[in-house]
Amino acid sequence: MKYKSLAIFLIISSFFLTCILSIWKIMSTLQGLNFTNLNITPVFLIGILLSLAFVLIGNKMNHLIKIFSLSLIFSILYFYLNETSPYWYIFGVFLITLFFTNKLKKYSLQSLKEDFISEKIIFDFITLFGIVFFAFVILFPFYIMLVTSFKTQIALLVNPLDFSLDFTKSLTELFKSYFVIFETYNFGRYILISSAVSIGTVIVTLLFAIPAAYAVARLNFFGKNFLSNSILIIYMFPAIVLVIPLYTVFSQLGLRNSIFGLLIVYTATTLPVAIYMLQGYFKSIPKEIEDAGIMDGQNWFGIILKIIIPLSLPAIASVALYVFMIAWNEFLFSLMFLDSPKSFTLSRAIQYLSGDAETPRQYLMAGSVIVTVPVLLIFIYFEKYLVSGLTSGSVKG
Amino acid sequence: MSDSLSKLEKRTAYTLVLPAVLLVFAIVLFPIFANVWISFKDIELKDIRIPEPRAKKIVKSISENQSELKIIYKLRNSSLIQEIRNVQFQDKFPTNISPVNLDSRCNFQSKKVVCDFGNWQAKYRENFEITIQNNNGEIINKKIIKSQKPILSGKANNPLLTTNFTLENFKKVFYENNFVELLLTTFYFTFFGTVGAIIFGILAAQLVNQNIQGRTYMRGILLFPYVGPVVALAYTWTLLLDPNSGTLNALLVNFNIIEQPINLLGQKYITMSILGFEFKLRLALTTVIFFEIWRYFPLAFLFILARLQAIPQSLYEAAEVDGASPIQKFIHITLPQITAIISILFMIRFIWNFNKFEDIFLLTGGASGTRTLPINVYQQGFAVSDIGMGSAVSIVIVMLLLSFMVIYFRLIGKRANEV
Numbered sequence: 070m071k072y073k074s075l076a077i078f079l080i081i082s083s084f085f086l087t088c089i090l091s092i093w094k095i096m097s098t099l100q101g102l103n104f105t106n107l108n109i110t111p112v113f114l115i116g117i118l119l120s121l122a123f124v125l126i127g128n129k130m131n132h133l134i135k136i137f138s139l140s141l142i143f144s145i146l147y148f149y150l151n152e153t154s155p156y157w158y159i160f161g162v163f164l165i166t167l168f169f170t171n172k173l174k175k176y177s178l179q180s181l182k183e184d185f186i187s188e189k190i191i192f193d194f195i196t197l198f199g200i201v202f203f204a205f206v207i208l209f210p211f212y213i214m215l216v217t218s219f220k221t222q223i224a225l226l227v228n229p230l231d232f233s234l235d236f237t238k239s240l241t242e243l244f245k246s247y248f249v250i251f252e253t254y255n256f257g258r259y260i261l262i263s264s265a266v267s268i269g270t271v272i273v274t275l276l277f278a279i280p281a282a283y284a285v286a287r288l289n290f291f292g293k294n295f296l297s298n299s300i301l302i303i304y305m306f307p308a309i310v311l312v313i314p315l316y317t318v319f320s321q322l323g324l325r326n327s328i329f330g331l332l333i334v335y336t337a338t339t340l341p342v343a344i345y346m347l348q349g350y351f352k353s354i355p356k357e358i359e360d361a362g363i364m365d366g367q368n369w370f371g372i373i374l375k376i377i378i379p380l381s382l383p384a385i386a387s388v389a390l391y392v393f394m395i396a397w398n399e400f401l402f403s404l405m406f407l408d409s410p411k412s413f414t415l416s417r418a419i420q421y422l423s424g425d426a427e428t429p430r431q432y433l434m435a436g437s438v439i440v441t442v443p444v445l446l447i448f449i450y451f452e453k454y455l456v457s458g459l460t461s462g463s464v465k466g
Numbered sequence: 467m468s469d470s471l472s473k474l475e476k477r478t479a480y481t482l483v484l485p486a487v488l489l490v491f492a493i494v495l496f497p498i499f500a501n502v503w504i505s506f507k508d509i510e511l512k513d514i515r516i517p518e519p520r521a522k523k524i525v526k527s528i529s530e531n532q533s534e535l536k537i538i539y540k541l542r543n544s545s546l547i548q549e550i551r552n553v554q555f556q557d558k559f560p561t562n563i564s565p566v567n568l569d570s571r572c573n574f575q576s577k578k579v580v581c582d583f584g585n586w587q588a589k590y591r592e593n594f595e596i597t598i599q600n601n602n603g604e605i606i607n608k609k610i611i612k613s614q615k616p617i618l619s620g621k622a623n624n625p626l627l628t629t630n631f632t633l634e635n636f637k638k639v640f641y642e643n644n645f646v647e648l649l650l651t652t653f654y655f656t657f658f659g660t661v662g663a664i665i666f667g668i669l670a671a672q673l674v675n676q677n678i679q680g681r682t683y684m685r686g687i688l689l690f691p692y693v694g695p696v697v698a699l700a701y702t703w704t705l706l707l708d709p710n711s712g713t714l715n716a717l718l719v720n721f722n723i724i725e726q727p728i729n730l731l732g733q734k735y736i737t738m739s740i741l742g743f744e745f746k747l748r749l750a751l752t753t754v755i756f757f758e759i760w761r762y763f764p765l766a767f768l769f770i771l772a773r774l775q776a777i778p779q780s781l782y783e784a785a786e787v788d789g790a791s792p793i794q795k796f797i798h799i800t801l802p803q804i805t806a807i808i809s810i811l812f813m814i815r816f817i818w819n820f821n822k823f824e825d826i827f828l829l830t831g832g833a834s835g836t837r838t839l840p841i842n843v844y845q846q847g848f849a850v851s852d853i854g855m856g857s858a859v860s861i862v863i864v865m866l867l868l869s870f871m872v873i874y875f876r877l878i879g880k881r882a883n884e885v
Contacts, residue, residue, distance in 0.1 A: 105721065106721065185791040204684070281482055310864055
């Protein structure tokens with residue numbers, strides 16, 4: 070049994086090491102290194118040797134000294150196996166190997182005799198591999214978006230794999246795409262429009278949603294159950310089936326190409342989710358606090374303003390952030406309703422830019438970075454609120 | 467006393483709810499019903515403008531003394547298809563000015579020229595002239611005359627409100643639209659997009675639920691594709707997958723994994739051979755599905771992770787004592803705990819994927835075999851400009867959606883009793 074689990078351990082761990090090293094190699098290729106071979110088999114074989122050496126040495130050596138010396142030997146072997154590569158690349162290989170051997174710490178010839186050890190090994194390494202895989206797959210497009218915006222068209226055509234940034238250039242050279250899209254393509258205006266529409270939507274939605282959510286959460290009236298049930302059903306209906314009637318009516322009313330028209334539509338489409346999220350929170354506020362307010366002779370307006378809103382600020386904040394993100398990211402309605410460049414939102418402007426095949430792609434990517442960064446910053450900063458809001462089960466996409 | 471209180475409560479409730487309800491009704495519910503109306507009409511994009519009478523005023527001098535001026539009104543019907551009935555015209559002039567030889571259709575009274583032009587056919591055009599003179603023989607200020615704009619009014623049918631209906635749109639949807647392929651593509655996209663997102667969601671949730679360092683960061687990063695703007699992400703992918711200079715193809719060619727770049731978003735089929743069997747894969751559609759999975763697995767991940775974290779640790783400890791393997795633990799403890807959330811997720815995502823428009827539109831525009839029902843609404847309504855037909859497709863979507871919802875609520879109702 071021991072040999073079987075040892076074999077599985079060697080193969081799986083070496084496979085994992087090969088995968089990370091391949092990702093490292095791909096990333097280095099994108100920095101302009103001229104690799105044409107992933108060298109999977111030799112790396113895999115010396116990976117097996119490394120793991121074998123690790124378990125054979127066992128506790129005979131101090132852990133730190135062991136991983137340092139093993140990583141060093143591995144890196145040197147790797148260096149000879151590979152095509153010519155600069156020292157920073159090999160240093161990266163050394164760090165990865167260090168990380169890898171450190172992860173091997175809990176395995177020894179002894180531990181390989183445990184129950185279900187093969188399954189545990191597989192689970193351990195799949196977890197590690199999965200995390201590297203997911204992080205890579207998710208971040209890679211964002212990385213490409215960012216670095217492309219700093220390159221020039223010619224450089225990208227000469228070598229589409231070279232994404233290295235030349236920091237010796239002046240800052241104006243480096244940020245040229247950003248200057249161009251602000252000066253030639255008027256992105257400053259689009260940022261303003263997008264912010265105005267999104268912030269406007271947040272304010273109007275809250276103005277409508279807070280009273281309605283309060284009524285649904287607290288008051289008794291005919292049709293209340295029907296209302297609270299239909300909120301979610303309405304939310305299931307897609308924007309695409311609303312587009313044609315809204316387009317025709319807005320054309321006749323002259324609301325197309327107007328920020329006001331967009332604002333109405335965004336408000337109406339985000340209201341159901343806002344009411345749904347808010348009423349859930351309002352229900353959790355103890356009723357006694359309101360009763361005290363009623364005793365003081367407050368009317369409903371006073372109760373909402375002085376009791377409900379101050380008590381539910383976190384929920385209101387999270388709804389506001391959501392509505393902002395939905396309105397900021399919205400594309401379908403802005404595509405349908407806006408055809409004059411004077412009233413474009415950011416998303417629509419980028420789509421318009423891409424409609425011209427001549428537009429250099431670094432401009433497109435610079436625009437994409439501009440529209441993405443605010444949302445990601447908000448998300449990272451307020452992650453806790455947003456995640457709890459998301460899991461309340463109501464955000465569409 | 468309590469009766470009047472409950473009345474007050476009701477009235478308050480209605481005042482609070484009404485604005486929101488009205489707005490949602492006007493923007494969300496009304497269009498759904500309006501679709502039914504439009505889908506039975508033979509109407510195109512160019513028909514939806516209500517025709518209106520228009521006039522362009524040109525002022526010309528005719529004599530040396532400038533106490534007389536000629537005014538030309540270029541009159542026209544803005545519509546190329548519809549007539550305007552009972553067109554009324556009115557223009558104001560300063561004091562002491564009166565028209566000479568006024569057209570028989572017009573009157574001059576209290577400083578105004580009022581005309582009744584009758585009916586204008588579609589494409590109607592006329593150059594209508596008035597000569598004016600100053601009664602005291604003084605010079606007329608051209609600018610003042612020009613700054614006064616004529617007022618026109620007329621009655622026209624709103625083509626949306628006429629009552630001639632036709633079944634033509636639905637006939638076209640079902641018989642001339644490759645309807646079966648459209649439906650199959652939509653279901654293929656929806657089903658695999660949903661299942662893929664859930665599988666990756668389970669994997670990611672299982673990973674993040676382990677005790678690893680930096681798991682909160684990991685959770686944040688995993689949600690990036692979901693919160694990012696679709697336009698930016700779709701164009702980044704297009705760039706990444708571009709056959710000529712895209713990074714992915716360049717990498718694959720560079721490492722000799724493929725010989726020729728593959729047009730992942732522009733090629734309808736690719737022939738693959740696995741174990742000697744050759745079969746055709748819908749390449750562009752598959753790529754779009756992968757984008758869909760990439761963008762929406764985070765939502766599934768988040769829900770499943772929340773459920774996983776609620777599973778009592780004691781269950782796993784008990785299983786450990788019983789000597790269960792990691793796989794057994796997953797199958798017998800984790801999986802039963804997350805089936806409820808998975809089925810809910812499946813149904814929600816199924817409905818939303820079914821309606822997905824932006825992602826496909828931005829990646830392929832519906833070309834190379836990625837035409838789904840929502841894409842078809844756009845193509846019919848705005849690319850072919852056949853509004854009636856677009857509405858008919860919308861109605862088909864709504865109908866399918868309603869039937870999904872009936873199934874969904876039936877199943878969820880049962881689920882709710884089980885959980």
